[in-house]
Amino acid sequence: MARLTVWATALAVVLSVAGARLAGAQGPAVDWKKQEAELLKHHRALIQIDSSSPPGNETRAADYLKKVFEAEGIPVQTFALKPARANLVARLKGNGSKRPLLLMAHTDVVGVQKEKWPVDPFGAVLKDGYIWGRGSRDDKDKLASNLMVMLLAKRSGTRLDRDLIFLAESGEEADPEGVGIAYMVNQHFADIDAEFALTEGGGALIENNRVTAVTIQTSEKVPRRFRLVATGTSGHGSVPRLDNPLTHLSAAVAKVGSFTMPMRLTETTRVYFEKLASISTPDKAARYRALLASPSADVQSYLAANEPEHNSMLRTSVVPTLLKAGVGPNVIPSQAEATFDVRALPDEDIPQFFAQMTRVVGDPAVKVEPITTNLRPVSAPSKLDSEMYRALEHASAALYPGAVVMPAMSTGATDMAQLRAKGIQAYGIGPASTQADTINYGAHSDVERLLESSLYRLAEFTWRATMEVAASK
Ligand SMILES: [Zn+2]
Numbered sequence: 031m032a033r034l035t036v037w038a039t040a041l042a043v044v045l046s047v048a049g050a051r052l053a054g055a056q057g058p059a060v061d062w063k064k065q066e067a068e069l070l071k072h073h074r075a076l077i078q079i080d081s082s083s084p085p086g087n088e089t090r091a092a093d094y095l096k097k098v099f100e101a102e103g104i105p106v107q108t109f110a111l112k113p114a115r116a117n118l119v120a121r122l123k124g125n126g127s128k129r130p131l132l133l134m135a136h137t138d139v140v141g142v143q144k145e146k147w148p149v150d151p152f153g154a155v156l157k158d159g160y161i162w163g164r165g166s167r168d169d170k171d172k173l174a175s176n177l178m179v180m181l182l183a184k185r186s187g188t189r190l191d192r193d194l195i196f197l198a199e200s201g202e203e204a205d206p207e208g209v210g211i212a213y214m215v216n217q218h219f220a221d222i223d224a225e226f227a228l229t230e231g232g233g234a235l236i237e238n239n240r241v242t243a244v245t246i247q248t249s250e251k252v253p254r255r256f257r258l259v260a261t262g263t264s265g266h267g268s269v270p271r272l273d274n275p276l277t278h279l280s281a282a283v284a285k286v287g288s289f290t291m292p293m294r295l296t297e298t299t300r301v302y303f304e305k306l307a308s309i310s311t312p313d314k315a316a317r318y319r320a321l322l323a324s325p326s327a328d329v330q331s332y333l334a335a336n337e338p339e340h341n342s343m344l345r346t347s348v349v350p351t352l353l354k355a356g357v358g359p360n361v362i363p364s365q366a367e368a369t370f371d372v373r374a375l376p377d378e379d380i381p382q383f384f385a386q387m388t389r390v391v392g393d394p395a396v397k398v399e400p401i402t403t404n405l406r407p408v409s410a411p412s413k414l415d416s417e418m419y420r421a422l423e424h425a426s427a428a429l430y431p432g433a434v435v436m437p438a439m440s441t442g443a444t445d446m447a448q449l450r451a452k453g454i455q456a457y458g459i460g461p462a463s464t465q466a467d468t469i470n471y472g473a474h475s476d477v478e479r480l481l482e483s484s485l486y487r488l489a490e491f492t493w494r495a496t497m498e499v500a501a502s503k
Pocket of ligand 1: 136168169202230473
């Protein structure tokens with residue numbers, strides 16, 4: 031099994047490189063050195079627009095983009111449910127022989143604690159080879175890189191088989207009013223409808239100064255929630271009662287909290303663990319391969335204890351997060367409740383899952399109540415055998431030779447859920463970074479920064495993949 035996997039990976043690399051050469055023939059050649067100054071200028075300008083959400087004020091970023099596009103003769107449209115939180119769409123027309131490609135990035139950023147920053151968080155300071163600033167990697171790098179791809183496609187006069195749609199969306203980080211992706215999908219879907227989409231959610235790993243792995247987000251877990259509600263008779267704390275809801279709820283929380291849904295691999299996670307095994311230390315690789323062949327209880331409990339993220343990728347997770355009960359130390363309350371956060375595998379049968387929870391609780395005094403808020407829709411994984419996924423593999427082979435390309439399933443939810451729910455094959459990409467940088471200076475960190483060289487390679491990566499699927503042959 032191990033041997034076969036290595037062999038298959040080696041073959042995949044050979045095929046990818048061959049494909050990349052072919053792909054190089056598509057679209058005009060670009061002198062990337064010459065694009066760096068302009069790309070950096072846009073990236074920095076976008077960081078310097080403080081679009082912390084809330085309140086977002088994304089319209090200021092949309093205004094900047096509008097000016098840039100219009101100066102190039104690319105028409106734009108803005109769509110705003112709230113005037114200060116506009117989305118922007120620009121489109122380059124293709125000949126219509128294929129359905130569009132959507133290049134999406136969000137314009138808002140999370141807030142900052144200024145005192146934690148060694149530099150101005152909205153200064154886009156250049157220091158030590160990095161661009162420092164809130165949004166430098168979440169998500170103004172994709173925003174600037176997508177912008178550059180549009181500008182280059184227009185300037186080069188490239189003939190396109192499909193429209194290129196640029197979407198700068200608001201409200202990705204905080205959107206209680208539904209001004210961002212929900213608004214675009216529900217009210218203006220015709221303006222962004224596409225076969226494929228590229229947006230945030232993936233990345234590339236730098237080890238010893240070279241990129242060793244590229245992750246493409248193809249799938250994500252489905253967030254769901256429920257409450258356990260225990261009811262009984264209220265009364266005086268001096269008189270014990272058998273139907274005390276706290277006692278019943280505690281027992282139920284303990285049962286559900288320690289219950290483990292069975293492990294199940296999806297197409298994405300199967301390939302992910304295969305590829306991960308090919309670049310892991312021998313002991314780790316042995317465990318990942320065991321997951322693919324015969325996952326023992328030992329391997330699974332090892333991951334649960336030591337690699338919780340991987341454990342979550344294997345199954346629908348059920349986690350208690352809130353407890354609400356009691357009015358005073360001498361009062362037996364009539365009700366007690368606990369909230370659970372569920373992250374379901376994309377193909378989980380949700381009604382059956384809730385029925386199972388009722389069986390696990392096994393107590394008629396405790397009811398399972400699904401919580402229906404505006405959670406993200408169920409979204410089927412994007413395909414690994416699509417033209418877009420192959421183009422991303424080719425771009426990776428050309429730009430990061432020898433790197434393993436891994437499809438990934440996010441345990442958290444992204445705006446791709448809404449796109450996938452509408453049938454768009456969406457793929458998450460991202461810039462290259464060391465693991466230390468991702469941990470200490472990544473998205474939502476106290477301090478955020480991006481390697482300057484990674485911004486340039488992200489744009490080239492996006493360009494190559496875009497041209498391969500969109501440029502006329
Ligand atoms: Zn983001």
